[in-house]
Amino acid sequence: MEWLAQLSPLSADISLLLIALSSLTSMISASMGIGGGTLLIMTMAQVMPATALIPVHGLVQMGSNGGRMLMTLRHIERNALLAFIPGAVVGAIVASWLLIRLPEGVLELTIAAFVLLTTWGLKLPKRALGTAGTLIAGGVTTFLSSLVGASGPMVAAFIKQRSTQRQTTVATFAACMTFQHLTKAFVFGFAGFVFHDWLPLIGVMILSGVLGTWLGLRLLTRLSDHRFDVFFRLVLTVLALRLVWLGVERLMG
Template sequence: MSIFTALAFLVVVFLTSALSGIFGMAGGLILLWFLLLALPATVAIAVHGVIQLCANASRAWLSRRYIDFRIVAIIASGGALAAVLLALVDYTPNTATVSILIGLMPLLVWVPKVWFHFDASRTSHAFCCGLVAGGLTIASGVSGPTIDIFFIRTHMDRRQVVATKAAVQVIAHAIKIVFYLSAALTLSTGQWGLILLAIPFAILGTRSGNAILRRLTDARFRYWTRWIVTAIGAFYFVQGVVLLSNMA
């Protein structure tokens, strides 16, 4: 890997972590796109998991007093079951599939809230959230917009949503890393050294984003989240369609 690429990687890690620190997602989508440019899908998802685990862990720690640990535990159990089911079918992703899945996810943020009756504070709903979002996290590397539809009917403010999602994502990324561990082990020592170097940048980016989050109103938070995620999703979808057409 060239020095320019390494520096670009560190800058992307910082900026995407800051973005996720503000909106609780979006940054991870951009980081995964960057990784897919340079690595096979399975390796990119594993590396993404390592960096995002650290970024989410720091975000969860900074907002720990707002975390609903009961919801986290239930969602995590559903995610663990999803991982077992995908392991049984020997699931292996490719860049085109990942791009299409991520490209379709943002459609969920535009569906009228009255269509959904999910509430993450309810045990059965939280478990379903873990099962669906956990499966998508492993299948595509991310699942932020999917998790959101289970939180729109809760009485949680923006800080509680970001903090609880961060804690959920820590566990989800840990499961993802284990799922793709064999692919991750194909990286060289130098590549892993760069990944470890990126972790402080992820934490610093998260702290920067958290500071901006405190200045946002709930209304602005939800408005910008919707548009940013939609723009990223549209890009992913077009990329996936192009990749599929090239494979045909």
């Protein structure tokens, strides 16, 4: 257990918990399409310094999503990805200049409203799902992600509107999130965050996440598109409702 204690400023027990959770949450994201990253950041928020939470979570998620992207390359909707990346870069640059927080609760409620509307009611017009709309989505969600680390459900809800095939949804979402988290690494590096103390833990969590991704993709192949759609909507709804609760709680102080 001594090597676990040397992975990061955290205790050996906490490091072991996060490593195991990285595998579990990656399996959830690979099989359900979404949810793992939010569960991981919720847990990390309980045991990590606030200043390290978003940058460390971002790098771990970059590795996890990157592994899923490589395993599902042939299913990626490349036009969506190529439109998303430039927007993500612009969003990251803006975030690096501002690095501000909106009023407590407002951001969470805004994201939750978008997710619920696009999941259960609002259908985005075809123009919004085109190249320009995807570019804007990349910019906006990357900017929000750099502030609160909670944009995953928003990206997932947007990608789901573009595709009804489960493999395409999972693969394209993983690819978009990989590049979004990559840009966040530059944002926090630019802002002066020192990753060195956390890199060993991040590396082991990424390896654990790759294993979870492989297991989750095995489960995904056993789901029909209909079942996947139902599970995907339910998971997005639970995450959105959690953001509503968090947003109201923060607004009320």
